[in-house]
Amino acid sequence: EELEVTYPGKAIGVAKFNSPLAHKIIAGADFIVIPSRFEPCGLVQLHAMPYGTVPIVSSTGGLVDTVKEGYTGFHAGAFNAECETVDPDDVDKLATTVKRAIKTYGTQAMKEIIQNCMAQDFSWKGPAKLWEKALLSLEVAGNEPGIDGEEIAPLAKENVATP
Numbered sequence: 001e002e003l004e005v006t007y008p009g010k011a012i013g014v015a016k017f018n019s020p021l022a023h024k025i026i027a028g029a030d031f032i033v034i035p036s037r038f039e040p041c042g043l044v045q046l047h048a049m050p051y052g053t054v055p056i057v058s059s060t061g062g063l064v065d066t067v068k069e070g071y072t073g074f075h076a077g078a079f080n081a082e083c084e085t086v087d088p089d090d091v092d093k094l095a096t097t098v099k100r101a102i103k104t105y106g107t108q109a110m111k112e113i114i115q116n117c118m119a120q121d122f123s124w125k126g127p128a129k130l131w132e133k134a135l136l137s138l139e140v141a142g143n144e145p146g147i148d149g150e151e152i153a154p155l156a157k158e159n160v161a162t163p
Contacts, residue, residue: 049117
């Protein structure tokens with residue numbers, strides 16, 4: 001908000017949750033930087049990749065599981081999770097990785113990374129099938145496979161904020 005006052009017309013401060021705006025910002029970005037010290041899951045990269053926004057991440061938690069170096073994004077390595085302040089080594093690692101990512105901008109490699117990001121399937125379809133298979137393997141009386149289809153709750157999409 002201070003930048004908005006200092007640079008009128010050039011910066012905007014939004015100090016509240018605004019899902020449609022967040023989607024627009026993520027969709028309009030080429031890269032998104034996620035420098036987490038620890039990240040049990042990580043949803044930001046999952047929101048960004050379908051838009052073709054390439055994640056630049058620290059190598060931790062769910063970021064390691066969902067962002068593949070040079071395939072769907074860039075890894076800066078693990079950050080120091082024990083420090084009370086920002087570790088200068090972490091800053092150097094992140095800056096080096098951002099520079100490396102920028103060098104791919106406009107190249108065939110970048111186009112492929114964007115396509116790979118957009119092709120990711122983070123839906124529950126695959127995991128749900130695996131759980132169904134595991135549960136059916138218990139051979140409980142009356143157990144039957146579910147209905148094959150696109151989605152169990154297609155109307156749930158109405159509750160998802162989109163731009």
